[in-house]
Amino acid sequence: MNSEALKINLTQRILNLTDDKILYKISRLLDKENVVGFDVNGNPIYENEYVNDINSALNLLSEGKLETYSSEEVKRKILR
Structure with missing residues:
Protein backbone atom coordinates (compact mmCIF):
# COMPACT_ATOMS: atom_id res chain seq x y z
CA MET A 1 0.00 0.00 0.00
CA ASN A 2 1.48 3.35 -0.99
CA SER A 3 1.55 6.38 1.24
CA GLU A 4 -1.54 8.07 -0.23
CA ALA A 5 -3.62 4.90 -0.02
CA LEU A 6 -2.50 4.40 3.58
CA LYS A 7 -3.53 7.97 4.48
CA ILE A 8 -6.97 7.48 2.92
CA ASN A 9 -7.42 4.12 4.65
CA LEU A 10 -6.41 5.54 8.05
CA THR A 11 -8.62 8.61 7.60
CA GLN A 12 -11.65 6.46 6.80
CA ARG A 13 -11.00 4.22 9.78
CA ILE A 14 -10.55 7.18 12.14
CA LEU A 15 -13.74 8.84 10.88
CA ASN A 16 -15.66 5.62 11.62
CA LEU A 17 -14.36 5.31 15.20
CA THR A 18 -16.82 5.79 18.04
CA ASP A 19 -14.53 4.80 20.92
CA ASP A 20 -13.13 7.96 22.54
CA LYS A 21 -10.34 5.97 24.22
CA ILE A 22 -8.93 4.94 20.85
CA LEU A 23 -9.29 8.48 19.48
CA TYR A 24 -7.34 9.86 22.47
CA LYS A 25 -4.64 7.22 21.96
CA ILE A 26 -4.28 8.26 18.31
CA SER A 27 -4.16 11.92 19.34
CA ARG A 28 -1.45 11.26 21.96
CA LEU A 29 0.57 9.22 19.45
CA LEU A 30 0.42 12.02 16.88
CA ASP A 31 1.31 14.64 19.51
CA LYS A 32 4.26 12.51 20.65
CA GLU A 33 5.57 12.28 17.09
Whole structure:
Protein backbone atom coordinates (compact mmCIF):
# COMPACT_ATOMS: atom_id res chain seq x y z
CA MET A 1 0.00 0.00 0.00
CA ASN A 2 1.48 3.35 -0.99
CA SER A 3 1.55 6.38 1.24
CA GLU A 4 -1.54 8.07 -0.23
CA ALA A 5 -3.62 4.90 -0.02
CA LEU A 6 -2.50 4.40 3.58
CA LYS A 7 -3.53 7.97 4.48
CA ILE A 8 -6.97 7.48 2.92
CA ASN A 9 -7.42 4.12 4.65
CA LEU A 10 -6.41 5.54 8.05
CA THR A 11 -8.62 8.61 7.60
CA GLN A 12 -11.65 6.46 6.80
CA ARG A 13 -11.00 4.22 9.78
CA ILE A 14 -10.55 7.18 12.14
CA LEU A 15 -13.74 8.84 10.88
CA ASN A 16 -15.66 5.62 11.62
CA LEU A 17 -14.36 5.31 15.20
CA THR A 18 -16.82 5.79 18.04
CA ASP A 19 -14.53 4.80 20.92
CA ASP A 20 -13.13 7.96 22.54
CA LYS A 21 -10.34 5.97 24.22
CA ILE A 22 -8.93 4.94 20.85
CA LEU A 23 -9.29 8.48 19.48
CA TYR A 24 -7.34 9.86 22.47
CA LYS A 25 -4.64 7.22 21.96
CA ILE A 26 -4.28 8.26 18.31
CA SER A 27 -4.16 11.92 19.34
CA ARG A 28 -1.45 11.26 21.96
CA LEU A 29 0.57 9.22 19.45
CA LEU A 30 0.42 12.02 16.88
CA ASP A 31 1.31 14.64 19.51
CA LYS A 32 4.26 12.51 20.65
CA GLU A 33 5.57 12.28 17.09
CA ASN A 34 4.99 15.93 16.16
CA VAL A 35 8.24 17.27 14.64
CA VAL A 36 8.75 20.99 15.38
CA GLY A 37 12.24 21.42 13.90
CA PHE A 38 15.61 19.85 13.29
CA ASP A 39 18.92 20.00 15.13
CA VAL A 40 22.21 21.03 13.51
CA ASN A 41 22.77 17.43 12.36
CA GLY A 42 19.39 17.24 10.64
CA ASN A 43 17.78 15.03 13.29
CA PRO A 44 14.13 15.74 14.09
CA ILE A 45 13.21 17.60 17.26
CA TYR A 46 9.90 16.37 18.61
CA GLU A 47 7.46 18.74 20.30
CA ASN A 48 7.54 16.90 23.64
CA GLU A 49 11.38 17.00 23.72
CA TYR A 50 11.37 20.70 22.83
CA VAL A 51 8.84 21.56 25.54
CA ASN A 52 10.79 19.50 28.10
CA ASP A 53 14.04 21.30 27.16
CA ILE A 54 12.39 24.72 27.48
CA ASN A 55 10.83 23.83 30.85
CA SER A 56 14.16 22.52 32.09
CA ALA A 57 15.92 25.74 31.06
CA LEU A 58 13.21 27.85 32.73
CA ASN A 59 13.63 25.86 35.95
CA LEU A 60 17.42 26.35 35.86
CA LEU A 61 16.92 30.05 35.19
CA SER A 62 14.55 30.45 38.13
CA GLU A 63 17.08 28.64 40.35
CA GLY A 64 19.88 30.92 39.12
CA LYS A 65 21.77 27.95 37.65
CA LEU A 66 21.43 28.73 33.93
CA GLU A 67 24.53 30.20 32.30
CA THR A 68 23.48 33.28 30.34
CA TYR A 69 25.34 35.96 28.37
CA SER A 70 24.62 39.58 27.55
CA SER A 71 24.54 40.73 23.93
CA GLU A 72 27.92 42.39 24.41
CA GLU A 73 29.47 39.20 25.81
CA VAL A 74 28.18 37.21 22.85
CA LYS A 75 29.50 39.84 20.43
CA ARG A 76 32.95 39.73 22.06
CA LYS A 77 33.07 35.93 21.95
CA ILE A 78 32.11 35.88 18.26
CA LEU A 79 34.56 38.60 17.23
CA ARG A 80 37.59 37.12 19.03
